[in-house]
Amino acid sequence: MKKVVVLTGAGISAESGLSTFRDADGLWEGHDVMQVASPIGWEQNRELVLDFYNQRRRQLKEVEPNPAHKALKELEKEYEVHIITQNVDDLHERAGSKNVLHLHGELRKVRSTFDENLVLDWEDDLNEGDFCEHNHQLRPHVVWFGEGVPMMEPAMEITQQADILMIVGTSMQVYPAAGLLYYAPEDIPVYFIDPKPSAKETRKLKVFAEKASTGVPRIVKELLEDARKN
Known part of the structure; x- marks a missing residue:
């Protein structure tokens, strides 16, 4: 069974109604x-x-899990799915995902x-x-600013084992989380879902400029279909 590693950020939770940290109307205001x-x-x-x-x-x-959270649970029918999230909410768990690692606490x-x-x-x-x-x-x-991120090491180990990488609702420009990209195997497909993606599509990187609630279910459907063909 192939391993899908999913890196999620504030964008996936925002669609459930949770305020994000860095938006103009976010929690820091x-x-x-x-x-x-x-x-x-x-x-x-x-x-x-x-x-x-x-x-x-x-x-x-x-708030409740949205279609993106629920789709990632569905992906477990044909793949070994590991979610590494920068979010401190429990929406992935409430959607039923089994393997969730919280980089920044809970x-x-x-x-x-x-x-x-x-x-x-x-x-x-x-x-x-x-x-x-x-x-x-x-x-x-x-995990507060200025503190270490103790879950980074296990997150790196999980990312190194990925057959497919999915990035959802995060710019992946804030370190240390952004550093996880460098631990993924070079030859695997990468799906990047974000309304305002910070990267351009390449042969390896497939960019979907849309919300998590529509982009994730679409990609999950494709991946499930691919798995059932093989």
Whole structure:
């Protein structure tokens, strides 16, 4: 069974109604990035940071996976599918995808400020005074600016094994995530789906200048048909 590796970004979640980070009307508006997504911001104003992520967690409960998420689940009928996402939502999991790696953490999890390996599921608001078993404050389980990306190494290993690569809803211009492209085998087909693609089509790279909700189902249908012919 061929392995399809899918790299997803904010564009796929935006179609479910989740605000994106860098759009003009996105979540950063009214906040300096360093205020709400950095260790410095956390030390200076924990209440602001907690409120920022609490609002995102509440919003996540109000949205559902869209046709792009659901199509990637369908792809598992004929392929081994691995999703590497820059998103902190759980829409891929809720659509039924089995293998999802979160590069930047998960909104519905929190972790200890004493032991970063102590990670807990968390559905509701996280507040000052919510402590781990070691009596230390819990924080969002999200990779902030200036922090390392611990899941990069397993993401690289997965990408190296790809037979097909699909890039959805991300410019792939922000590092370190953009570096994953260099780990994909040189001779595999690459599908790039984005309304405003940052790359031009080549013999290897197939560009689809459209939304994830239409582009992904179309490509998935083609891939499923190809697999069933062979």
